[in-house]
């Protein structure tokens with residue numbers, strides 16, 4: 001006998017969606033526009049999560065919506081091994097136009113993790129070497145290889161061992177909590193020495209295909225490395241024929257007040273991964289590298305059914321054009337400075353904020369206990385107080401000790417100032 005299915009209205013999400021999908025807010029969302037979303041009761045919420053740094057052009061930017069609608073009427077699935085198509089080619093043109101000359105070919109994929117998988121495979125093929133060096137506190141995704149290079153939280157990796165072998169982790173500069181003695185301004189050199197010591201103790205440099213790093217750490221806590229440290233990493237790669245992969249998935253697409261995080265440090269990586277903000281919420285990601293590196297991928301040695309999806313890449317074209325035409329990178333730099341100044345004012349009155357850090361609109365405040373320890377409880381209370389004023393925020397950091405503030409790059413001064421008032425009240429009230 002066929003079992004009767006419960007009518008949809010009677011089902012609550014907990015019965016349909018596994019608990020692994022934890023939720024930060026009670027909002028059942030109906031629609032979004034710019035920096036705001038509206039719930040099914042018509043209440044408006046200020047979204048300073050950007051759907052985890054994705055909606056850089058704001059929710060439902062009209063030009064992105066129009067591009068999706070128009071492309072959907074033409075062809076949705078133009079499988080990349082079967083057809084070339086205009087949206088994918090134009091997306092590659094628009095994307096490479098924002099990149100240095102040596103990042104001149106683009107392989108499209110569907111998620112951040114998939115782009116990381118692709119970049120790692122490409123580095124192995126291009127160098128013929130087996131090992132990967134990644135950094136402690138990094139987040140690169142949840143597929144098996146991406147998880148193996150991730151170390152932002154043990155629970156991302158826990159119970160999934162064994163992971164990919166020949167992955168070595170070095171500490172990433174977390175200058176606010178540097179464990180090294182000596183002068184704080186030289187802590188980056190101590191971090192670099194730790195990286196170098198991998199080659200003395202654990203793996204020969206000639207066995208290393210790539211050093212993989214986020215240009216600014218994301219999930220691990222929004223740590224910004226020094227330019228000196230990043231340059232030293234670049235030089236180390238050059239010295240040993242190692243490819244430098246920069247994961248720009250969270251830090252790219254204008255988020256840091258430059259188009260790409262690496263631009264802050266005066267280096268050019270060999271391979272980058274892009275996702276999140278690339279297509280304003282459509283699941284599009286990419287690996288970019290020089291043709292000479294990409295050519296090492298023989299036809300059929302990497303691929304996927306959906307990569308370069310026509311509707312998704314049409315959204316990517318519109319996204320890249322909106323970012324350029326509306327000056328969103330410049331706006332991110334300007335609004336980021338306003339946000340940072342306002343947060344530093346709040347910090348001056350409330351020592352529970354131990355650190356305000358970031359670049360552009362990739363900003364976080366780290367909460368500390370009276371002994372300086374990470375204070376997740378305070379961060380969570382601030383999140384809850386903001387939620388009560390219908391402002392959406394996310395935490396980051398291994399202990400959830402920091403709150404990241406990542407509005408759409410379309411945010412204006414009034415919205416930043418309004419947010420700062422809410423945040424000040426929330427911090428004062430804990």
Ligand SMILES: Cc1ncc(COP(=O)(O)O)c(C=O)c1O
Nearest residue numbers: 111112113139140141218249250
């Ligand atoms: C830097 C970085 N790399 C990779 C990923 C994984 O992206 P996705 O969740 O699309 O697989 C993320 C996601 O947060 C990220 O921040």
